[in-house]
Amino acid sequence: SVSLAVCMTNCPTLIVMVGLPARGKTYISKKLTRYLNWIGVPTKEFNVGQYRRDLVKKYKSFEFFLPDNEEGLKIRKQCALAALNDVRQYLSEENGHVAVFDATNTTRERRETIYKFGEENGYKTFFVESVCVDPEVIAANIVQVKLGSPDYVDCSNDEATEDFMKRIECYKNSYETLDETLDKDLSYIKIMDVGRSYLVNRVMDHIQSRIVYYLMNIHVTPRSIYLCRHGESELNLKGRIGGDPGLSVRGKEFAKSLAQFINEQNIKDLKVWTSQMKRTIQTAEALGVPYEQWKVLNEIDAGVCEEMTYEEIQENYPLEFALRDQDKYRYRYPKGESYEDLVQRLEPVIMELERQENVLVICHQAVMRCLLAYFLDKPAEQLPYLKCPLHTVLKLTPVAYGCKVESIFLNVEAVNTHRDKPENVDISRPTVDALVTVPAHQ
Amino acid sequence: AWASYMTNSPTLIVMIGLPARGKTYMSKKLTRYLNWIGVPTKVFNLGVYRREAVKSYKSYDFFRHDNKEAMEIRKRCALVALEDVKSYLLEECGQIAVRSSALKIALHQGSSNLPGVFFVESVCDDPEVIAANILEVKVSSPDYPERHRENVMDDFLKRIECYKVTYQPLDPDANDKDLSFIKVINVGQRFLVNRVQDYIQSKIVYYLMNIHVQPRTIYLCRHGESEYNLVGRIGGDSGLSARGKQFSQALKKFIEEQEIVDLKVWTSQLKRTIQTAESLGVLYEQWKILNEIDAGVCEEMTYAEIEAKYPEEFAMRDQEKYLYRYPGGESYQDLVQRLEPVIMELERQGNVLVISHQAVMRCLLAYFLDKSADELPYLRCPLHTILKLTPVAYGCKVETITLDVEAVNTHRDKPSLNSHDLPSRQSPGRMRRNSFTPRASADTAKRPRHHSLGSKPLHLLGPLPSLE
Numbered sequence: 067s068v069s070l071a072v073c074m075t076n077c078p079t080l081i082v083m084v085g086l087p088a089r090g091k092t093y094i095s096k097k098l099t100r101y102l103n104w105i106g107v108p109t110k111e112f113n114v115g116q117y118r119r120d121l122v123k124k125y126k127s128f129e130f131f132l133p134d135n136e137e138g139l140k141i142r143k144q145c146a147l148a149a150l151n152d153v154r155q156y157l158s159e160e161n162g163h164v165a166v167f168d169a170t171n172t173t174r175e176r177r178e179t180i181y182k183f184g185e186e187n188g189y190k191t192f193f194v195e196s197v198c199v200d201p202e203v204i205a206a207n208i209v210q211v212k213l214g215s216p217d218y219v220d221c222s223n224d225e226a227t228e229d230f231m232k233r234i235e236c237y238k239n240s241y242e243t244l245d246e247t248l249d250k251d252l253s254y255i256k257i258m259d260v261g262r263s264y265l266v267n268r269v270m271d272h273i274q275s276r277i278v279y280y281l282m283n284i285h286v287t288p289r290s291i292y293l294c295r296h297g298e299s300e301l302n303l304k305g306r307i308g309g310d311p312g313l314s315v316r317g318k319e320f321a322k323s324l325a326q327f328i329n330e331q332n333i334k335d336l337k338v339w340t341s342q343m344k345r346t347i348q349t350a351e352a353l354g355v356p357y358e359q360w361k362v363l364n365e366i367d368a369g370v371c372e373e374m375t376y377e378e379i380q381e382n383y384p385l386e387f388a389l390r391d392q393d394k395y396r397y398r399y400p401k402g403e404s405y406e407d408l409v410q411r412l413e414p415v416i417m418e419l420e421r422q423e424n425v426l427v428i429c430h431q432a433v434m435r436c437l438l439a440y441f442l443d444k445p446a447e448q449l450p451y452l453k454c455p456l457h458t459v460l461k462l463t464p465v466a467y468g469c470k471v472e473s474i475f476l477n478v479e480a481v482n483t484h485r486d487k488p489e490n491v492d493i494s495r496p497t498v499d500a501l502v503t504v505p506a507h508q
Numbered sequence: 509a510w511a512s513y514m515t516n517s518p519t520l521i522v523m524i525g526l527p528a529r530g531k532t533y534m535s536k537k538l539t540r541y542l543n544w545i546g547v548p549t550k551v552f553n554l555g556v557y558r559r560e561a562v563k564s565y566k567s568y569d570f571f572r573h574d575n576k577e578a579m580e581i582r583k584r585c586a587l588v589a590l591e592d593v594k595s596y597l598l599e600e601c602g603q604i605a606v607r608s609s610a611l612k613i614a615l616h617q618g619s620s621n622l623p624g625v626f627f628v629e630s631v632c633d634d635p636e637v638i639a640a641n642i643l644e645v646k647v648s649s650p651d652y653p654e655r656h657r658e659n660v661m662d663d664f665l666k667r668i669e670c671y672k673v674t675y676q677p678l679d680p681d682a683n684d685k686d687l688s689f690i691k692v693i694n695v696g697q698r699f700l701v702n703r704v705q706d707y708i709q710s711k712i713v714y715y716l717m718n719i720h721v722q723p724r725t726i727y728l729c730r731h732g733e734s735e736y737n738l739v740g741r742i743g744g745d746s747g748l749s750a751r752g753k754q755f756s757q758a759l760k761k762f763i764e765e766q767e768i769v770d771l772k773v774w775t776s777q778l779k780r781t782i783q784t785a786e787s788l789g790v791l792y793e794q795w796k797i798l799n800e801i802d803a804g805v806c807e808e809m810t811y812a813e814i815e816a817k818y819p820e821e822f823a824m825r826d827q828e829k830y831l832y833r834y835p836g837g838e839s840y841q842d843l844v845q846r847l848e849p850v851i852m853e854l855e856r857q858g859n860v861l862v863i864s865h866q867a868v869m870r871c872l873l874a875y876f877l878d879k880s881a882d883e884l885p886y887l888r889c890p891l892h893t894i895l896k897l898t899p900v901a902y903g904c905k906v907e908t909i910t911l912d913v914e915a916v917n918t919h920r921d922k923p924s925l926n927s928h929d930l931p932s933r934q935s936p937g938r939m940r941r942n943s944f945t946p947r948a949s950a951d952t953a954k955r956p957r958h959h960s961l962g963s964k965p966l967h968l969l970g971p972l973p974s975l976e
Contacts, residue, residue, distance in 0.1 A: 246698070262703060264699070264701040265699070265700050265701075266698065266700075266701065266717065267697070268697060268698070269717065272856060275717065275718060278717065279714050279717075282710065282713065282714075283710060361842070407796070410796075418707070421707060421710065
C-alpha cells in the first residue's frame with residue numbers, strides 16, 4: 067500500500083507574464099515568487115531583461131528595441147530561448163514547481179511559442195497580463211524602478227525617462243492583448259489598472275486558483291506594516307518558553323512606550339492585531355485603540371516542552387533538543403508545532419496583510435520570524451534564526467521591488483530571548499555544547 | 509478598548525442575469541457558505557414575492573416587457589422585497605442579503621445607511637447549459653405544477669426572450685465601471701471582477717471562482733472504531749480496534765464496488781484515519797486541519813471522568829455545545845473556521861472520500877446540508893457508516909450506507925437540563941460576531957487556559973443576532 071502526502075501541484079506550472087514595459091510585470095513576478103516560496107512551493111523567476119543585460123554588456127538606447135532592428139531582434143530571441151532553457155532545467159531537473167517567465171510576451175506568436183514549449187515539457191501554462199493606460203501610474207513606475215536600472219546608470223532622470231517612453235512605443239504597434247475570443251482556450255488572468263478589475267479565464271487547478279486569489283488581493287497603495295512582539299513577559303524573565311504569562315514590569319513600560327511611539331508616528335487608519343494570548347493583549351490594551359485578536363497569531367506550540375527552560379529541555383529531552391538544532395524549520399515539538407506548521411497557519415494573516423494598508427501586528431518571536439521572512443524573502447534555513455528582539459519595532463515599507471526595514475528600539479530594557487544555532491548539533495553532544503548559546507535569564 | 513472586526517457594515521449582494529443562468533443556485537450556495545462560516549446571510553428571492561402576489565401563474569405573457577399591469581406588480585414586489593432586505597440588514601442585524609432577480613435594479617444611492625452593494629452577474633450563451641438548467645430546476649418549479657415537460661421548456665424559453673429585450677449586462681468599461689461586481693461567464697469558465705471593496709467581497713469572489721457544477725460525489729465517513737472509542741475516551745491518538753480494522757477492509761470493498769472515477773482520498777494526521785486509509789491501497793492525502801476537535805484539558809478522558817473532574821465545564825458544554833470551547837482546546841465554532849480551506853478545496857475537486865472524525869464530520873455535513881449552528885453538534889455521524897452526498901438541483905442528496913461491522917455508539921444527545929443544575933453564567937459573551945477572521949489552519953495547542961482577557965463583544969448598536 068502506498069501513502070503519500072501529495073503536494074499541491076502535480077505537474078510544474080509555467081507562469082508567463084504579459085504586458086508593455088512599466089506595467090508592473092517584474093513587480094508581480096517577484097512578489098508572486100516570494101509568496102509561493104514562503105508557502106513552500108519552490109518557485110523561481112526568469113527575467114529576460116536580465117539575460118539581455120548579461121549578453122549585451124552596455125545598453126545604448128531605445129533603438130535596440132525598434133521592431134525593424136534585425137540585430138536587436140536576434141539577440142532578444144536568443145535571450146528568450148536561453149531563459150526558457152533555464153526554465154526547463156529548473157522545472158524538469160532541479161525539482162522546481164513553478165517558474166515565472168518575466169518578459170513582455172506581447173505578441174500572440176511569442177506566446178504560442180512559449181505555450182508549445184510548455185506542452186512539450188509537460189508544464190501547465192498560466193498567463194498573467196497587466197494592462198494599464200493611466201499615464202500617472204506608468205510615470206510613477208518609471209520613477210520607482212526604471213531610473214535606477216543598470217540600463218540608465220549614466221543618464222540623467224530626464225534622459226532616462228525620455229528613452230524609456232520611446233522604448234514603450236517600440237512595443238505598442240505589435241502588442242496583441244489577451245483576447246476573450248482568440249485566446250479563450252488559454253488559462254490566464256488579466257489585471258486592469260493595477261487591480262481595479264480582473265478577467266480570469268479557465269483556472270485549471272489548485273495552484274492557479276491560489277495564484278489568482280493572491281494577485282487579486284495585493285495592491286500598491288503606499289503603506290507601512292509594523293511588526294513587534296509583546297512586551298517582556300514573566301516567563302521571558304525566567305527563560306521559559308511558551309505558556310500564557312502576563313507582562314513583567316518592564317513589559318508594561320514597553321506597552322506605554324509603544325503607545326507613545328504609535329501616536330508620534332501619526333499613522334492614518336492604523337489597524338492593530340494581536341494574538342489571543344495575554345501578553346500581546348495586555349500590550350495592545352495600553353494603546354487605547356480598537357484591536358483585533360487572531361488565534362492564528364498565537365506563539366508556536368512547544369508541545370511537551372511548553373513552559374520549560376532550555377536547560378530543562380536539554381535535561382528531559384536531549385535527543386529532541388539536538389534534532390531541533392539540526393533542522394529548526396522542520397522540527398516539530400512532540401505534541402506541538404514546527405516553524406513549517408506555523409507558516410501554514412499564518413498564511414491567512416499574510417493574505418489579509420496584503421489586503422490591508424497600515425497595520426501594527428503585536429505577536430511573538432517565532433510568529434514574527436515567519437512574517438518577517440515573508441516580507442524580506444528569507445529562505446526556510448534562515449527563518450528560525452532571524453533576530454526579533456523584545457521591545458523593538460520593525461517598520462516595513464514596500465519600495466521598488468522589495469521592502470525597506472527600519473528597526474526602532476523603544477528604549478526599555480528586556481532580556482534577550484534569541485538562541486543561535488550551536489556548533490555541535492550531534493545527538494550525542496555533551497550538555498555544555500547544547501546549552502552554549504542559551505541567553506541569560508533569572 | 510475591545511476587539512474590532514474587519515468589516516462592520518452589512519453587504520447587499522444583488523444577483524443579475526437572464527432566467528436559467530444559475531442565479532438562484534449561486535444565491536443559495538453562497539448563502540449556505542456564508543452562514544456556515546458565521547456571516548448571517550439571507551436570500552430574498554423576487555420570484556417568491558411574485559408568486560405570493562399573483563397566486564396562479566398562467567404563462568410567459570406575464571413577463572412581457574409591455575405588459576403594464578404585470579410590470580406594476582413586479583415593481584411592487586421589488587419594493588416590498590427591498591423593505592424586507594432593509595429590515596433584515598438594519599434591524600435584524602443580518603450581514604448579507606442576497607437578492608435573486610432577473611431585473612437589473614437601479615438602486616437609489618445616497619442613503620447613508622445603505623449597505624455596500626456587490627453585484628453577481630451570471631452570463632451564459634451556451635444553449636446546452638441553459639436547457640440543462642431549465643430541466644434541472646424549472647420543470648419542478650411551483651410555476652409549472654402540472655405541465656408537460658416540453659410545454660414547460662417552451663414557455664420558459666419564451667419567458668427568457670421577454671427579458672432579453674430589456675436586459676442590460678453590466679458594462680465595466682462604461683456605465684458600470686464604478687460598481688463592485690463579479691461577472692460569471694459560462695458557468696465559471698471566465699470571470700470579470702471589478703472594484704472589490706473589502707474583505708467579504710474578496711471572500712465571495714474567491715468562493716464563486718472555486719465552485720463548479722460538474723456532477724460528482726462526496727463520501728464522508730469516520731475512521732474505523734478506535735481503541736479509545738471502545739473504552740469511551742475522547743480525543744487522543746489511538747489506533748484501530750480489531751473491528752475498526754475490519755471496517756477498513758469493508759470500506760475498501762465498498763469503494764471498489766462503487767467504481768468511482770478519479771477518487772481522491774483525504775485523511776487527518778491522526779493514526780486512526782491514516783490506518784483506515786492505508787487499507788484502501790490507494791494514494792491518500794493527510795490534512796492536519798482534519799484532525800479531531802481538540803478537547804484541551806479533557807483530552808483522553810471519558811465523559812464520566814469529565815463530569816466528575818470538571819462538572820461546571822461539563823454543564824456549560826451541554827448548554828451551548830457549538831460555542832463552548834474546551835479549556836486549552838477548541839469549540840465547534842473554532843473547528844468550522846479551521847475547516848474552511850477543506851470546504852473550499854472540496855468545492856474545487858471532483859469525487860472525494862474524506863475519512864475524518866465525529867466533530868469534524870458534523871461540521872462538514874452541516875455545510876453540505878445547510879444545518880444551523882444549533883443542530884450541528886448533534887448531527888448523527890456514527891462509526892462504520894458512510895454518507896454519500898450528491899449535489900442535485902439546489903441542494904444535496906444524502907445516502908447513508910452502514911457497512912456491516914459492529915461498533916460502539918459515540919453519539920451523545922443533548923440532555924434535558926434541569927435549571928437547578930446550571931451554574932450561574934454571564935451573558936453569551938463568547939459569541940463571535942462577523943466571522944471575518946479568515947481561514948485558519950489548525951492551532952492544536954494544548955496549553956492550560958488562564959483567564960485571558962478574551963474576545964469581548966463590541967458595543968452593539970442593536971440586539972445580538974440569533975444563530976439561525
